[in-house]
Structure formats: structure tokens, C-alpha cells
Amino acid sequence: MSAPAPLRFDAAVPAVVLLDQTRLPTAEVERVCADVPALVTAIQQLAVRGAPLLGIAGGYGVALAAARGDDVPAAAQALATARPTAVNLATGVARVLAAWADGGRTAEAALVAADALAADEAQASAGMAEHGLTLVPEGARILTHCNTGALAVGGTGSAFAVALAAHRAGRLAHLWVDETRPLLQGSRLTAYEARRHGIPHSVLPDSAAAALMASGQVDLVITGADRVAADGAVANKVGTYSLAVLAAHHSVPFVVVAPRTTVDLGTADGAGIPVEQRAAEEVTHHAGTAVAPPGTAAFNPAFDVTPPDLVTALVTEVGVVRPVNRNGLARVMET
Numbered sequence: 599m600s601a602p603a604p605l606r607f608d609a610a611v612p613a614v615v616l617l618d619q620t621r622l623p624t625a626e627v628e629r630v631c632a633d634v635p636a637l638v639t640a641i642q643q644l645a646v647r648g649a650p651l652l653g654i655a656g657g658y659g660v661a662l663a664a665a666r667g668d669d670v671p672a673a674a675q676a677l678a679t680a681r682p683t684a685v686n687l688a689t690g691v692a693r694v695l696a697a698w699a700d701g702g703r704t705a706e707a708a709l710v711a712a713d714a715l716a717a718d719e720a721q722a723s724a725g726m727a728e729h730g731l732t733l734v735p736e737g738a739r740i741l742t743h744c745n746t747g748a749l750a751v752g753g754t755g756s757a758f759a760v761a762l763a764a765h766r767a768g769r770l771a772h773l774w775v776d777e778t779r780p781l782l783q784g785s786r787l788t789a790y791e792a793r794r795h796g797i798p799h800s801v802l803p804d805s806a807a808a809a810l811m812a813s814g815q816v817d818l819v820i821t822g823a824d825r826v827a828a829d830g831a832v833a834n835k836v837g838t839y840s841l842a843v844l845a846a847h848h849s850v851p852f853v854v855v856a857p858r859t860t861v862d863l864g865t866a867d868g869a870g871i872p873v874e875q876r877a878a879e880e881v882t883h884h885a886g887t888a889v890a891p892p893g894t895a896a897f898n899p900a901f902d903v904t905p906p907d908l909v910t911a912l913v914t915e916v917g918v919v920r921p922v923n924r925n926g927l928a929r930v931m932e933t
């Protein structure tokens with residue numbers, strides 16, 4: 599059983615209606631965003647998140663502004679800059695804004711474009727699952743990080759879609775789910791999705807991945823991406839780089855799964871990717887309770903950047919890039 603839809607546009611209100619991911623897994627609660635400021639806040643609080651889904655949310659945000667008769671370019675600007683790292687947010691907003699401008703500045707033109715973007719991401723998810731499955735050995739024990747399922751991507755996800763395809767093909771022995779400190783997208787969201795799909799899985803503290811790999815219980819690491827630079831450097835949820843280093847040390851393939859909408863040829867390399875820094879409270883507090891002395895400073899980047907030489911392969915909806923380098927990336931973007 600798949601999870602409830604992560605997002606829908608309700609034209610009657612009008613509103614973007616989210617499945618509030620901050621409440622999962624304990625409650626499935628809808629959050630109604632009836633204007634763009636409410637949607638921007640929801641994005642910043644991670645009620646809706648994950649690179650491709652942020653693009654879709656941003657696109658529907660533009661459609662919402664158009665339906666309300668708001669200042670659409672100003673709304674688009676607020677949406678595009680709500681979070682900096684996932685390139686899909688800005689490009690999804692830009693795509694729908696352009697369609698609105700070219701389509702006579704009508705609410706309908708914006709909504710049609712937002713629907714098309716959502717449909718394209720769902721189709722890309724199916725392509726990633728198909729191509730990614732070719733890299734999964736029989737009886738695979740897969741380790742993943744953060745959340746890359748329908749809640750983050752649309753369709754059945756990116757990296758998670760590959761694990762799900764492997765499960766459906768009878769090829770997945772076990773899915774290891776990093777809890778993903780500090781906001782626990784792995785244990786709260788990936789475990790929730792794995793459970794609903796009947797995938798055998800266990801959560802582990804991020805810091806246990808080294809011991810797990812050393813014990814020979816990981817055949818493949820697969821993660822998603824928030825932005826892939828032109829040289830193949832991958833920005834993804836913080837902790838991904840550690841996994842890539844560990845995978846190299848233990849000779850385990852490290853595979854990134856992302857749609858082409860996450861590839862940003864306009865960013866030359868990993869150093870050019872803006873990494874979101876988030877509030878210290880996400881680290882110094884847990885569920886509202888202090889877990890560090892008052893006033894303790896924190897280092898809390900939401901993402902890290904994995905250099906391309908640590909990425910065994912990049913799976914996109916049109917094929918697998920291997921080795922991951924500028925030429926391979928350029929080729930897949932021309933396909």
C-alpha cells in the first residue's frame with residue numbers, strides 16, 4: 599500500500615494541500631496552504647521536501663498565485679529562494695512561471711504547466727526504477743540515506759524507487775535505512791514508506807553504517823541527490839559523503855539516483871553548490887527537549903557534497919552514467 603499523496607492542488611479553494619511530513623510517521627495530516635507565504639513556510643519547515651517534490655510544490659505555488667490573482671513574479675521569486683540547495687525548486691518555479699507568461703498570464707496556463715511537471719517527474723521515477731534495477735544484484739542488501747520515495751520525488755521515488763523495483767522483482771533481501779540525523783527523514787519517512795510497501799527493512803543510526811559495511815552486510819549503497827553539478831559532484835542530505843567514503847573503503851558500489859531535473863550543468867563543480875545551513879536547534883534539541891546545554895553552538899549543514907570519483911554510477915530516467923564525469927553528464931543531458 600503506497601502512502602497518501604504528498605501534495606495536491608485544490609482549485610476550489612484554491613490551495614496547495616500537503617501531506618505534512620513533519621507529522622509523519624505518527625499522524626497523516628493535511629496542511630492547507632492557501633497562499634504563497636504559507637507554502638514558503640511549509641517548504642522551510644520541511645512539511646514538503648525532497649528535490650523533485652520541491653520543484654513540483656514550487657510549480658503549484660506559482661499556479662496558486664495565479665489563481666489568487668497575486669503578483670505572480672514576486673510569488674515565484676519567494677518560492678524559488680525558499681531553500682537554496684535543491685536545484686529543482688528554482689527550475690520548477692521557472693518552468694511554470696514561463697508557461698504562465700507565455701500562456702496569456704492565465705491561471706489555467708500555470709496549472710496545466712504544474713500538472714505537466716508533476717506528470718514528468720512521475721514518469722522519470724519509472725525510468726529511474728527501470729535503469730537502476732540493472733545495477734541491483736540478486737539477494738541485494740541495500741543501504742540508503744534520507745528519504746527518496748514518493749514523499750520526496752513523485753512517482754515511487756528515485757533511489758527508493760530502485761529499491762522498490764528490486765523488492766518487486768524478488769531481488770531485494772533487505773533495505774537498511776539510515777535514520778538520517780538530525781531530522782530523521784530515514785526513520786520517519788523512508789521506514790514509513792518501506793513498511794507500507796512491505797519491504798523488509800531496518801533502521802540504523804547513521805554512525806552504525808561503518809560497522810554494518812565492515813560486517814559484510816551491505817552489497818550496494820543507493821542515495822538520491824538534491825543537485826548534481828556539471829562535473830558529477832553530488833549534493834545530498836548530510837551524511838551522504840560519509841557513506842560514499844565508507845563504501846569506497848569497503849569496495850561497495852555507491853550509486854546515486856536522480857532525475858535529469860536535478861542535474862545542474864550551470865554549476866561547474868561541487869564548490870559552486872549552495873549548501874543550506876539550518877538552525878542550531880535542530881541539533882541541540884530533540885522533539886522540543888534540549889539535548890545540549892543552553893546556548894550550545896551547532897554545525898548543521900542540511901547537505902554535503904560527494905566528489906564524483908566516489909560515485910560509482912548515476913542513474914537517471916534515460917540511462918546510467920558510468921563513470922560519473924563531465925562528458926557522461928553532458929551526454930545524458932542531451933539525450
Ligand SMILES: CSC[C@@H](O)[C@@H](O)C(=O)COP(=O)(O)O
Pocket residue numbers: 644647648649650743744745746750751756783821822823824834835836900
Ligand atoms: C530526493 S531528494 C534527495 C534526498 O536524499 C534528500 O537529500 C532530501 O530528501 C532532501 O532533503 P530535505 O532536507 O529533506 O529536503
